[in-house]
Amino acid sequence: MYTTDNYEGMIAETVTIQGTNHDTINAYFARPLGPGPFPAMVIIHHMPGWDEWYKEATRKFAYYGYAALAPNLYFRAGHGTPEDVAAKIRAEGGVADDQVMGDLEGAARHLLSLPYVNGKVGVFGTCSGGRQAFLAGCRLDVFDAVVDCWGGRVVMAPEDLTPKYPVSPINYTADLSAPLLGIFGNEDHGPTAEQVNQHEEELKKHGKDYEFHRYDDAGHGFFYHHRPAYRQAQAMDGWEKVFAFLEKNLK
Amino acid sequence: MCTMIVQQVKIEGSGKKETGWFTLKEANVSYDHPFNAPFEHALNIDFVNEAQGPGARVAVELSAEAALALVEAIQAVLKTAEERDQIV
Numbered sequence: 001m002y003t004t005d006n007y008e009g010m011i012a013e014t015v016t017i018q019g020t021n022h023d024t025i026n027a028y029f030a031r032p033l034g035p036g037p038f039p040a041m042v043i044i045h046h047m048p049g050w051d052e053w054y055k056e057a058t059r060k061f062a063y064y065g066y067a068a069l070a071p072n073l074y075f076r077a078g079h080g081t082p083e084d085v086a087a088k089i090r091a092e093g094g095v096a097d098d099q100v101m102g103d104l105e106g107a108a109r110h111l112l113s114l115p116y117v118n119g120k121v122g123v124f125g126t127c128s129g130g131r132q133a134f135l136a137g138c139r140l141d142v143f144d145a146v147v148d149c150w151g152g153r154v155v156m157a158p159e160d161l162t163p164k165y166p167v168s169p170i171n172y173t174a175d176l177s178a179p180l181l182g183i184f185g186n187e188d189h190g191p192t193a194e195q196v197n198q199h200e201e202e203l204k205k206h207g208k209d210y211e212f213h214r215y216d217d218a219g220h221g222f223f224y225h226h227r228p229a230y231r232q233a234q235a236m237d238g239w240e241k242v243f244a245f246l247e248k249n250l251k
Numbered sequence: 252m253c254t255m256i257v258q259q260v261k262i263e264g265s266g267k268k269e270t271g272w273f274t275l276k277e278a279n280v281s282y283d284h285p286f287n288a289p290f291e292h293a294l295n296i297d298f299v300n301e302a303q304g305p306g307a308r309v310a311v312e313l314s315a316e317a318a319l320a321l322v323e324a325i326q327a328v329l330k331t332a333e334e335r336d337q338i339v
Contacts, residue, residue, distance in 0.1 A: 047253055047284050080305035083286045087297045088305045091279035093255055127253055127284070152253035160255070189291060190253045220253070220284075220291050228289040 009033035010062050012055075017071060017110040020102025025075035027107060028055055030062035036116030039250035042107045042143075043070035044125030044132050046221075047094075049086030050074060053224060061124070064243055065251075067117055071107045073100055096164040100132050101139050108142040120144045120250045122178075124242070127152065127221060131169055137180060138172035145249035146176075147242055149183045150220055152190035155198050173202040180210040181245040183238045185218030185231075213241050254292060257281040266298045266309035273307055276300045285312035294318035 002008070012030035019025040028050070032038060041061045045054040050072040061068035073095055077088045089095060108121050122145035125133035130151025137146035153160070156168035180203070184196050191199070196214065203210045215222065215234040222231040223238060257279060264275045275298050285293035293312040300307040313321065332338050 048286055078305050083310075084305040084308050086286070087279070087295075087308055087310065088299075088301075090281055090283060090295070091257060091259060091277075091297060091299075093257055153255075229291065 008063075010059065012059050012062065015069075017069070017106055019071065019075075019106040020099045023076070025072055025103060025106075027069050027071040027110075028058050029067075029069050030059045031067040031116075032062055032065055034116075036067075037118035038065060038067045038116055039246070040067040040069070040108075040111035040114075040117045040121040041246070041250075042104055042111065042121060042123045042136075043068050044100075044104065044123065044129030044136075045070060045073060046125070046127035046129050047086065047090070048127075049082035049089075051082040051086075053226060057124075064246075066122075066246070067111055067114065069107050069111055071103050073103055093162070094128065094164060097132070097135060097166070101136060104132065104136045105140050105142055108140070112142070118250075122147065122246055122250050124149070126150060126223065130154075134176075134180065135169045135172065137178050138169070138175040141177055143178045145246055146178050146180045147183070147245065148180065149223065149238070149242075150185060150188055150191065152188075152220075154191060155195040170199055170202050173199075173208065174206045176203070176206070176208050176210075178209075179245070179249050180208065181242065182210065182212040183241065184212065184214045185220060185222050185234070186214050186216050187219040190220065211241075211245070213238065254281075254283045256283060262298070264298075266300075266307075268307070268309055273303060274300055275309075276302065282315075286310075288312035288314070290314060 015029045016024050017027050043058050058068045058070045074085050074089050077085050111121050123133045123143045124147040126149040130148040134148045154169045218231045218234040221229040223235045260278050262278045265272050266275045277299050279297040281295045296311050298309040
């Protein structure tokens with residue numbers, strides 16, 4: 001717990017890492033100053049892009065003692081304002097799951113190579129990033145904790161599967177290799193409460209270590225303090241749940 | 252990318268962004284999360300020129316009702332122009 005007589009310091013900067021196919025991509029990295037050891041987090045930005053809220057969130061994880069790395073999953077789309085780049089990706093129908101998994105694994109391996117990281121790394125994402133966090137927990141063997149905040153399209157209908165999204169993430173549930181925290185708003189339209197129920201049933205069926213927290217009077221993106229969807233009490237409780245979960249699993 | 256409902260149409264025209272006019276080549280129409288409009292999802296239209304990079308974009312984000320009203324208005328205006336033999 002922080003008290004006012006503690007020393008604190010942080011560095012936050014853009015770095016480059018190796019992603020899928022050893023491609024160089026950029027990433028936003030924030031970590032506490034000092035020798036560590038620090039647990040690490042890969043932070044997956046949401047559909048609106050590698051934006052200001054995500055940079056803030058990355059620094060928030062550093063404030064809580066994590067070496068936090070947010071890869072720019074839209075790097076290959078070119079450069080411009082985060083919104084313009086995200087709009088380009090939106091028009092292309094998003095980023096392929098395989099490419100994202102490679103970038104997330106690259107981010108995790110980068111963190112694990114650092115001398116001040118304690119050998120444990122978690123993954124956090126919201127919106128499309130929540131879905132990708134769950135997928136990463138299933139498809140990659142590198143994560144020790146997974147936080148899925150309102151990840152949409154974890155449950156996908158067969159007609160929604162495409163070459164970029166060939167498998168509904170829920171079908172990977174048996175392969176989940178790390179504890180999972182899920183944060184959801186009961187008024188969300190994607191994922192709906194029914195889809196969250198389906199996901200939870202699948203986790204139970206496979207005996208997975210998970211905890212889901214569902215909030216009334218909250219919809220999609222209720223942590224986003226710059227959007228009308230923000231719900232103060234639910235967001236504060238949700239963040240507490242996130243950091244308690246990570247404390248238990250990574251420190 | 253939470254709905255993935257998107258279509259692209261080739262267009263001809265011009266758009267104006269902060270630095271001035273540019274040639275439009277494509278319009279990307281989606282029903283997905285907006286960046287600014289105060290809705291969970293919006294009818295988003297990005298008028299772009301892909302060859303000029305991500306910054307060549309004029310964006311609007313509309314409620315579904317507003318988008319439908321816009322479609323009706325466009326069709327009505329074009330119908331009138333056609334009736335007056337103005338479309339060449």
